[in-house]
Amino acid sequence: MVLVPCRGRRVAQDPSTACGTGLHRLLHRIFRFRQINRCQRVDGQTDGDGGRPVTLLDGDIVRKNLSSELGFSKEHRDLNIRRIGYVASEITKNGGIAICAPIAPYATTRRAVREDVEQFGAFVEVHVATSIEECERRDRKGLYKLARAGKIKEFTGISDPYDMPEDPELRLETESVPVDNCAHQVILKLESLGLIKA
Numbered sequence: 001m002v003l004v005p006c007r008g009r010r011v012a013q014d015p016s017t018a019c020g021t022g023l024h025r026l027l028h029r030i031f032r033f034r035q036i037n038r039c040q041r042v043d044g045q046t047d048g049d050g051g052r053p054v055t056l057l058d059g060d061i062v063r064k065n066l067s068s069e070l071g072f073s074k075e076h077r078d079l080n081i082r083r084i085g086y087v088a089s090e091i092t093k094n095g096g097i098a099i100c101a102p103i104a105p106y107a108t109t110r111r112a113v114r115e116d117v118e119q120f121g122a123f124v125e126v127h128v129a130t131s132i133e134e135c136e137r138r139d140r141k142g143l144y145k146l147a148r149a150g151k152i153k154e155f156t157g158i159s160d161p162y163d164m165p166e167d168p169e170l171r172l173e174t175e176s177v178p179v180d181n182c183a184h185q186v187i188l189k190l191e192s193l194g195l196i197k198a
Contacts, residue, residue, distance in 0.1 A: 017088040017117045021104040022128025059102030072154040085113030093120040107163035125168040
């Protein structure tokens with residue numbers, strides 16, 4: 001399945017989409033799953049008011065199951081993000097919350113996804129801010145080194161651009177903040193916007 005559900009996070013009034021973007025793949029992946037685990041852990045603490053479902057749209061899973069024919073050209077990256085945005089807008093339209101976790105490197109594509117989602121509910125852009133130097137320091141698989149050597153083409157932040165979000169609803173400074181704290185900041189932001197219950 002493309003969708004990985006997070007059951008039971010009780011929400012307040014509005015369906016919404018929270019879309020993460022950032023350079024660092026490994027930290028981003030850890031952040032995504034811990035965020036979903038946080039949602040699952042609070043399920044038993046709610047009052048059973050029949051809240052909306054929360055769905056994770058993991059960039060790797062969506063690419064494997066919905067965009068497996070795509071490469072990493074700008075056109076293909078755009079199409080992959082637009083597909084994620086479309087699914088998120090459908091979730092939002094039907095009263096759910098979508099948490100999207102692609103790299104989403106291009107500002108114009110993120111803006112288009114925002115416009116699609118905001119027809120039906122709130123859109124919250126979360127920038128997972130990690131410098132390229134820190135990404136390379138944390139690179140356990142050596143992907144950045146391979147990209148620097150020209151062995152991986154169209155690599156975001158090296159040979160393919162990453163458009164830094166100018167005005168996200170939330171910017172997470174990940175270099176000095178633990179992953180759990182980053183996840184908690186997202187929860188607090190969604191609560192402050194009235195999108196989930198405290």
